[in-house]
Amino acid sequence: xxxxxxxxxxxxxxxxxxxxxxxxxxxxxxxxxxxxxxxxxxxxxxxxxxxxxxxxxxxxxxxxxxxxxxxxxxxxxxxxxxxxxxxxxxxxxxxxxxxxxxxxxxxxxxxxxxxxxxxxxxxxxxxxxxxxxxxxxxxx
Numbered sequence: 001x002x003x004x005x006x007x008x009x010x011x012x013x014x015x016x017x018x019x020x021x022x023x024x025x026x027x028x029x030x031x032x033x034x035x036x037x038x039x040x041x042x043x044x045x046x047x048x049x050x051x052x053x054x055x056x057x058x059x060x061x062x063x064x065x066x067x068x069x070x071x072x073x074x075x076x077x078x079x080x081x082x083x084x085x086x087x088x089x090x091x092x093x094x095x096x097x098x099x100x101x102x103x104x105x106x107x108x109x110x111x112x113x114x115x116x117x118x119x120x121x122x123x124x125x126x127x128x129x130x131x132x133x134x135x136x137x138x139x140x
Contacts (some may be wrong), residue, residue: 024116025051025063031128040099046109048100059110059135062097063119069132070094071115 010133021041029052032039040053050060066075070090078086101111118127 022063022065024065024114024119027119027124028052028061028114028128028131029107032131032135035132037132046107047102047103048097050104057110057135058108059112060104060116061112061131061135063114064116066116068093069097069115072104073115073117096123109124110134
């Protein structure tokens, strides 16, 4: 199926997608702050520039978009058009993510990934509470 948008419309849509301070990131940050956690945002000194860095707990949190990082859910499917562009781009994202996670773990950091789909209203509270347990390393 061909794209339903013109290239100008598609370009405008894509230009509005932010790489930092996204709504899912803000949800996680506000929750963590309300629970008493203090953190740094997007620390450039660490591989992958994690969305949330909790130095006290030697933990980093990545809040990943399901499409951009290819989560195993319904939101993560490649577009049918321009596949020769999207497939390698998403694959590079996945490889870069894995490399950054490995580097962080080798540096002694605990890496936690929160997926965008886990922050939908029905499951958000469970995921956010589980996130706190993961940071504190409490078995759920």
